[in-house]
Amino acid sequence: MDTFNLERLNFLVVDDSSHMRSLVRSVLHGLGAKHIEEATDGADAYARLCTYAADVVICDWQMSPMDGLEFVRLLRTATNSPNPFVPVIMLTAHTETKRVMEARDAGITEFLAKPISAQQLGSRIRAVIEHPRPFVRAESYIGPDRRRRQDPDFEGPERR
């Protein structure tokens, strides 16, 4: 398994809790990241992305005034989006299955349930580096391809 050096990647950490931002920043530093910017909600993050070329966004869900889902939808669908393809790791204490599906349908790349560990955050970052996903632009969805497992033998109408 390849080991990755994260020092050239730009991270944007989006969370309305300064405690959580501090925790994620410290873990990222521990993993070797050098370039880390912060934003306090979805609107702040969107504005930051207009001037900061983030390679990975690590985003909370529960924030105000703009929450994480609204932010991801805007990022993926706005015609003037500053970075529509950037991988978004949603990091949230919402852990119910329907919430995970909702986040997936908003266009996130990876989901990580709080409370976090360095091991888990490292594995999600590895996933977005190792397995870049194609994007799908359809009438009702724009974002990473939601089909994780490609089955060449599948012949039914619904492939998700």
Added chain:
Amino acid sequence: MDDEPKAEVITPPDTLKKKVKTGGPGAVDGGTLERAEAVIADMTDNYVEWAAKDLAKIYQALDNLKAEKKDRKDALALIFQLSHDMKGQGGSFGYTLMTILGGTLCNFVEKLEDAGSVEIEVIQLHINAMALVIAKQMKGDGGKEGVQLLKGLGLVAAKVSKE
């Protein structure tokens, strides 16, 4: 079928792999992960301070609920937000009980339109339990005391759900 909505598949530029070096000094290996976990462990004292501050805010919000001020929805929203944060933070620092208690409290509050005396008592019991966990630095499951705490709250929750 012709009338099926069309989906366009786009391959974004693979900039991450181009920017990331593989192997060598600074790459994330087992040792790096261990050190990063140690960074979290070193922040435990900070966490205890954060939790104490959040508990002070949550007690203030509860006081507003008890005082029957007009901004009751705001108070409930703040209690939800803070308990949700506590759910998300405790376990990272070994405070599993804080994650459990924060989870049950935010699930309870999320369903409330308003809070009467029974609901306020449930909220109060949860906050008191979390304050005890922090004051006594009860890590993990909190031992016998932690088990008793959760059992007691479970009985309260069951009683409230029957009413």
